[in-house]
Amino acid sequence: MAETSTDANKKDFAVNRVSLVQMRPGQKGKIVEINGGYGLARKLEALGIRTGKEITKISEQLMRGPVLLQQGHTQAAVGFGMASRVLVEVNAEDRK
Amino acid sequence: MGNPNVGKSVVFNRFTGANVIASNYPGTTVEFTKGNMKLGDRQVELIDVPGTYTLEPTCKAEEIAVQMLNEHADGDIIVNVVESTNLERSLNLTLQLIKRKIPTVVALNFWDETKHKGISIDDKKLEQTLGVPCVPICAVTGEGIKLLVEKLKEAKPPDYEYEDNQRWQKIGSIVEKVQTVTHRHHTWLERLGDASVRPLTGIPMAIVVMFLAFKIIRFIGEGLIGHVGEPLFEKLWLPVVMKLSALMGSGGFLHDLVIGQFIDGQIDFGQSFGLLTTGLFVPIGAVLPYVVAFYVVLSFLEDLGFIPRLAVMVDTLMHKLGLHGFAIVPMLLGLGCNVPGALSTRILETRRERFISATLLSIAVPCAALQAMIVGLVGKHGAGYLAIIYGTLFAVWVLLGVIFNKTVKGESPEIFLEIPPYRIPYIRNLAKKIWIRIKWFLKEAIPFVLLGVLIVNLLYTFGIIQFAGKITAPVVTHVLGLPQEAVGALIVGFLRKDVAVGMLVPLGLTIKQLVIASVVLAMYFPCVATFTTLIKELGVVDMLKSAGVMVISSLVVGGLLNLILPG
Numbered sequence: 060m061a062e063t064s065t066d067a068n069k070k071d072f073a074v075n076r077v078s079l080v081q082m083r084p085g086q087k088g089k090i091v092e093i094n095g096g097y098g099l100a101r102k103l104e105a106l107g108i109r110t111g112k113e114i115t116k117i118s119e120q121l122m123r124g125p126v127l128l129q130q131g132h133t134q135a136a137v138g139f140g141m142a143s144r145v146l147v148e149v150n151a152e153d154r155k
Numbered sequence: 156m157g158n159p160n161v162g163k164s165v166v167f168n169r170f171t172g173a174n175v176i177a178s179n180y181p182g183t184t185v186e187f188t189k190g191n192m193k194l195g196d197r198q199v200e201l202i203d204v205p206g207t208y209t210l211e212p213t214c215k216a217e218e219i220a221v222q223m224l225n226e227h228a229d230g231d232i233i234v235n236v237v238e239s240t241n242l243e244r245s246l247n248l249t250l251q252l253i254k255r256k257i258p259t260v261v262a263l264n265f266w267d268e269t270k271h272k273g274i275s276i277d278d279k280k281l282e283q284t285l286g287v288p289c290v291p292i293c294a295v296t297g298e299g300i301k302l303l304v305e306k307l308k309e310a311k312p313p314d315y316e317y318e319d320n321q322r323w324q325k326i327g328s329i330v331e332k333v334q335t336v337t338h339r340h341h342t343w344l345e346r347l348g349d350a351s352v353r354p355l356t357g358i359p360m361a362i363v364v365m366f367l368a369f370k371i372i373r374f375i376g377e378g379l380i381g382h383v384g385e386p387l388f389e390k391l392w393l394p395v396v397m398k399l400s401a402l403m404g405s406g407g408f409l410h411d412l413v414i415g416q417f418i419d420g421q422i423d424f425g426q427s428f429g430l431l432t433t434g435l436f437v438p439i440g441a442v443l444p445y446v447v448a449f450y451v452v453l454s455f456l457e458d459l460g461f462i463p464r465l466a467v468m469v470d471t472l473m474h475k476l477g478l479h480g481f482a483i484v485p486m487l488l489g490l491g492c493n494v495p496g497a498l499s500t501r502i503l504e505t506r507r508e509r510f511i512s513a514t515l516l517s518i519a520v521p522c523a524a525l526q527a528m529i530v531g532l533v534g535k536h537g538a539g540y541l542a543i544i545y546g547t548l549f550a551v552w553v554l555l556g557v558i559f560n561k562t563v564k565g566e567s568p569e570i571f572l573e574i575p576p577y578r579i580p581y582i583r584n585l586a587k588k589i590w591i592r593i594k595w596f597l598k599e600a601i602p603f604v605l606l607g608v609l610i611v612n613l614l615y616t617f618g619i620i621q622f623a624g625k626i627t628a629p630v631v632t633h634v635l636g637l638p639q640e641a642v643g644a645l646i647v648g649f650l651r652k653d654v655a656v657g658m659l660v661p662l663g664l665t666i667k668q669l670v671i672a673s674v675v676l677a678m679y680f681p682c683v684a685t686f687t688t689l690i691k692e693l694g695v696v697d698m699l700k701s702a703g704v705m706v707i708s709s710l711v712v713g714g715l716l717n718l719i720l721p722g
Contacts, residue, residue: 084353102571105208107244109323118353124471125480125570127352132240132272134576136352136467138479138569 077149079126079142082116088147089113095144103145106135114147156220156252157236158245159206160575162264164188165294165584166236167203170304174591175203177584178457181573182206182484182502185216187223194307201234208244210251215501215509224255232310233259234303239269239276239291242334246326249285250317258310259287262303266291268576273339281333287313295581344577351464352574361468364461372448376527379444388424388440396422396431412612418661426661433657434608437528438600442653443593445527449491450592458580458588462487463572470570476556477563478503479570482512489520492596493685496520497692506697507565511556513689514701517681518708519552521652524600528656529673536666543720544673551678551712555704599684600651607647607654614643634710635675636717637668648676649683667722671713678709 076091090112093100103109108130117127117134126142128135137145157163159181167175171190177183188203204223205216212218224233235252237245252259263278282289288306292299317325350356396414400422403410414422415429424436456462462484470480482503489496496516500509521529533540560567614620623646624631624639631642640662648655655676664672680702681689690698 101209101211102213104323105213105244105247106573107241107247117349118357120467120471121354122471124354125467127467127574131243132274132576133244134348134574136463136470136480136570136572136574138470138571140569141571 075148076146079116079128079137079145079147080119080139082147082149084116084118086149087113087115088149090145091148092146093144094146095141099141099144103135103137106133107131108133108135156204156224156233156248157206158208158238158241158248159573161206161236161238161245162294163206163236164203166234166262166264166292166300166303167201168587169294169297169300170201173203174587176588176591178454178462178588179460179575179578179580180457180462180484181575182216182481182499183457185219185498185501187219192304194304207248209248214504219501224252227257231257232307233257234262234307235259236262236264236294239263239265240272240274242274242276243326243330246329247322250315250322250326253285253287253313253315254319256312258312260303260306260310261285261287261289262294262299263289263291264294266299267293267296271339271342273337275335275337277333281329284315284329284332285313286315287311295584344579348460348464348574348577351461352467354468357464357468361465364456364465368452368456372445372452375448375451376445379447380440384440384444388436392435393422393424396429399431408616412609425657428608428611428657428661430605430608434605435601437608437653437657438524438597438604441531441657442524442527442600443596445530446491446523446596447589447593449523450589453487453491454585454588454592455580458578458585460575460577463574466570466572467574474567475560476515476553477511477560477567478508478556479567481570481572482508485512485516486520489516490523490526491592492522492524492599493517493520493681494599494688497685497688500692504568505566507563508567510565510693510697510701511559511563511567513693514559514704515552515556517685517689517701518555518678518705519548521548521677522682524596524651524653525656525677528653529677532656532660533666533669533673536669540666540670543670544677547674547712547716548677551708555708600653603651603684604654607651610650611643611647611654611658614646620646630710634717635671635713637672638662638664641668641672644672644676645679649680649686652676652682665722667717667720670720671716674716675709675713678705678712680705680709 082088090110093103093110112130115129117129119126123139125136125138164175164177164184167173170192173190175188184203184205190201191198192201202223204220207217207220210221212221233252235249237249249261269276278289278291288309290299290303290306292303351360400414413429413431415427415432418426422432424432424440427433466480466483469483473480473482484502485496485499488499493516497513500512503509503512529544620640620643624642627642628639631637632639644655644658647658659672693701
């Protein structure tokens with residue numbers, strides 16, 4: 060019984076944590092990890108986008124184009140590769 | 156100093172009465188401008204620096220900003236312009252500046268926008284916390300500027316202390332203390348902003364905007380030529396030069412230099428090639444209307460905030476060319492004049508990107524002056540021929556980009572761009588910006604066009620064009636299929652491309668030759684103004700490589716057109 064519940068938790072956790080690329084446009088979430096090395100983290104930080112911040116994904120472009128996200132009153136376009144290295148914990152009520 | 160796109164240049168213009176171009180996208184200012192203002196009874200110097208998010212620069216424009224800061228002298232004051240609607244991340248730079256212990260004044264710009272956005276900031280509390288004057292302002296309307304100037308006198312070295320690794324926590328606690336945000340509904344501008352970056356709505360919107368832009372430019376340009384330019388020259392100026400011509404004896408070397416030669420017994424502003432006829436008609440009568448039209452439309456789109464969104468939409472295409480979406484900025488500016496276009500390649504991060512964008516710009520992006528002349532000359536034969544010229548240049552732009560992407564060494568990073576909100580252009584600033592650009596055009600163009608016309612006359616008088624024509628005949632005549640005299644246009648094209656197109660008029664070229672000559676003139680080499688800018692931006696070695704590509708590709712493309720086009 061205990062085992063199944065941890066499994067469910069694990070699964071839950073895995074689904075909960077997605078990259079910016081995997082998020083759906085309009086979805087909100089909290090940044091939990093930036094895997095791009097110092098350069099990417101620093102660039103994002105300069106715009107006030109950093110771990111622990113609530114963000115909204117505004118849109119994504121076709122053919123692995125840039126992702127647009129919003130934090131506070133700042134909007135930023137981030138290339139596909141960079142976006143795939145930003146991990147976000149999406150809000151439970153937004154999740155399908 | 157401040158983040159990109161927070162209105163530093165607008166504040167600068169307000170302070171000094173100077174005219175610096177300001178737009179609604181990050182990276183409008185790529186170099187520093189100095190100006191003077193009165194502070195009390197003292198004359199002080201003010202420097203407008205490019206925006207930067209941090210003091211650890213990521214591109215050339217940001218490097219310039221940090222360099223300016225490092226070179227500061229005793230007694231200097233920093234005016235730190237911040238975006239009130241983005242207080243938290245603006246303070247990131249403010250706190251870094253405070254560490255330098257230079258007297259600082261904080262200008263809280265976009266104060267008016269905070270109200271629409273449901274933000275309320277306690278500027279007094281912020282002032283107490285930071286220990287430097289903080290003044291709410293709205294730079295475009297000028298509110299608060301007077302107070303800001305007053306506060307400059309009170310600027311003192313800040314005494315706020317913090318540990319570097321605690322910076323964001325400090326910022327967090329400051330923001331919590333001074334700012335309250337209330338929820339409110341999205342404005343229609345925000346909805347429009349979001350819609351224009353979603354593929355489904357954004358792509359059609361971008362296409363419609365570009366189509367409308369093109370239509371409006373043609374409408375204004377042709378309107379100005381038909382209703383202002385032509386009447387001015389034909390009705391007012393023609394009788395004056397006719398009198399002058401009679402006074403000068405209707406002929407002779409000096410007459411031909413000043414008035415030009417008669418075409419079918421009459422003065423022809425397009426063909427006579429005198430300083431007072433063609434020399435004035437080309438810049439003012441033929442080119443200026445389109446320059447005005449182009450800058451009206453471009454300046455509006457810039458102030459609205461459309462450019463960064465266009466950059467997002469074209470990002471995928473630009474990646475194929477070894478660039479990213481923001482490289483659309485040098486291309487758009489280049490459609491007006493290649494010089495500001497080449498300067499704006501500084502917003503790109505790597506040397507590879509700057510080389511590719513600058514080379515593509517000077518090969519395949521014709522400036523407004525050249526376009527106006529081509530439209531005037533070729534347009535008469537039908538829009539289809541113009542389509543061939545533009546289509547060829549676009550194909551060259553894409554093809555060369557793809558080749559560069561495969562061959563040029565170095566890195567091309569992905570797009571990383573702040574997207575500012577749409578803002579309704581403030582009409583006075585818009586008018587001022589258009590005026591700055593027109594004035595700049597007139598100052599640059601008229602002397603060079605006159606010099607060009609003078610040189611054309613000298614070249615013909617001394618038989619140099621005929622001589623050069625004979626030497627270059629194998630290339631010009633056999634490869635490109637142009638008459639020998641066309642080499643004169645290529646010589647003068649280095650000085651001014653609009654004059655060069657004008658030189659084609661008396662040659663009586665076929666439409667096929669006109670198309671080839673237009674394309675080759677656009678591609679073969681930059682004009683001298685662009686050339687010197689490119690040497691500064693790229694360095695001599697890269698410029699030589701770039702020039703090699705230009706010469707070779709223009710011959711290949713011109714030769715191919717000569718083979719393919721019928722007639």
